[in-house]
Amino acid sequence: MRPKALSILLGGMGVALAVSVALTFTQRAPERPQRFVIEVRDFFFDPPGLLLHPKDSLTWVFREITVDGHTVTAYHPENFRHELRIPEGAQPFDSGIRDKVGDTFARTLEIVGVYDYFCLPHEFFGMVGRLIVKEPVGPGAQPSTVGLPQAAQKAIPSLDEIMGPVGLLFRVSAQVNTVVLDYEHSQREQALGVLDELLTELREGASLFGVLTRVQLLREIQTKLEGLRTLIVSGATMPEIFGVSQELKALLAEARRRLQGEG
Ligand SMILES: [Cu+2]
Structure with a gap:
């Protein structure tokens, strides 16, 4: 694993510290839809967390491709029987294995709540991401029921971190x-x-x-x-x-x- 991925893992441990400032913090005016891009790299998502509004558009671009490729896959029972960690009623997404640099995968997430997702080949190495559409609510806001892999738990940014500075x-x-x-x-x-x-x-x-x-x-x-x-x-x-x-x-x-x- 690269030093950068490691630093993200280590960085995840200090997340509770951001709680106090998060409460009075506003990130942006919600009126105008924005376009965001998350880079898929070996072996992390950059950025690993993101706060969105329902009309924002989101694109993942595959910038680095290891030998087994990467995926962008929502935590959802339809996706390899993973637990539900996206809002009830939200469409599960799965890019499938991508092995071409420069490939993209896009979604607009309309339902408010937390969306946790993983890379199928590398979830156990902590290749996971978290999106929050407007508010940190829904199944993804609850602790994992079956337990995410330890590396994934460390890598995923906390709700407070994403909602704060x-x-x-x-x-x-x-x-x-x-x-x-x-x-x-x-x-x-x-x-x-x-x-x-x-x-x-x-x-x-x-x-x-x-x-x-x-x-x-x-x-x-x-x-x-x-x-x-x-x-x-x-x-x-x-x-x-x-x-x-x-x-x-x-x-x-x-x-x-x-x-x-x-x-
Ligand atoms: Cu991967």
């Missing part, structure tokens, strides 16, 4: 992924639109500004986002774009560690 970092990660995928698909204007919204949020003292200031990473993350913007405007190559996006991810991971260390 760390969830905001997850959202930035998913938006950076959106920018990268848009650019890869020659949607440069869309990519710039997402990026400019993020940069505006950083300048105008929204929650994101506050959280990044608190962990003393505002300036670095802002500079990297501006660097990404410059690359996109100048028509940079995909390796250059991937490079900066990975540097951004590293800064966001560091921000998460610092938030967890505050308690």
Whole structure:
């Protein structure tokens, strides 16, 4: 397992610390639907957790493919008899094994609640993810009845973490992924639109500004986002774009560690 996956596993242990700040925390205005992208890598989902609103669209892009491939599979009795950990009445999803880099799988989740999902070949290594549509309710909000594999329990972000400041970092990660995928698909204007919204949020003292200031990473993350913007405007190559996006991810991971260390 890669160091990054390990750090996510270790990071999961400090989640209870975010509880107190989560209570008074707002992540975003819910009015306008947004587009989010989660990257599927060897052997983790990036970001591992995400807060969505019912009209938001969500795409997984398979960025790294190990020899046995990966899946995006909801915890649902119809999926390999796993326990139900998505809302009652929600459609179970399963991408099937994907073994082609750049492949995508998309869903719009309309029913409010928690959606836990896993990668079929790698659940036991902790390759799991958690989505919350609007509110942390439903079967996925309850402790696992049969017990998730130990590595999965450690890797899955807590509800409080996703609903609080760390969830905001997850959202930035998913938006950076959106920018990268848009650019890869020659949607440069869309990519710039997402990026400019993020940069505006950083300048105008929204929650994101506050959280990044608190962990003393505002300036670095802002500079990297501006660097990404410059690359996109100048028509940079995909390796250059991937490079900066990975540097951004590293800064966001560091921000998460610092938030967890505050308690
Ligand atoms: Cu996998």
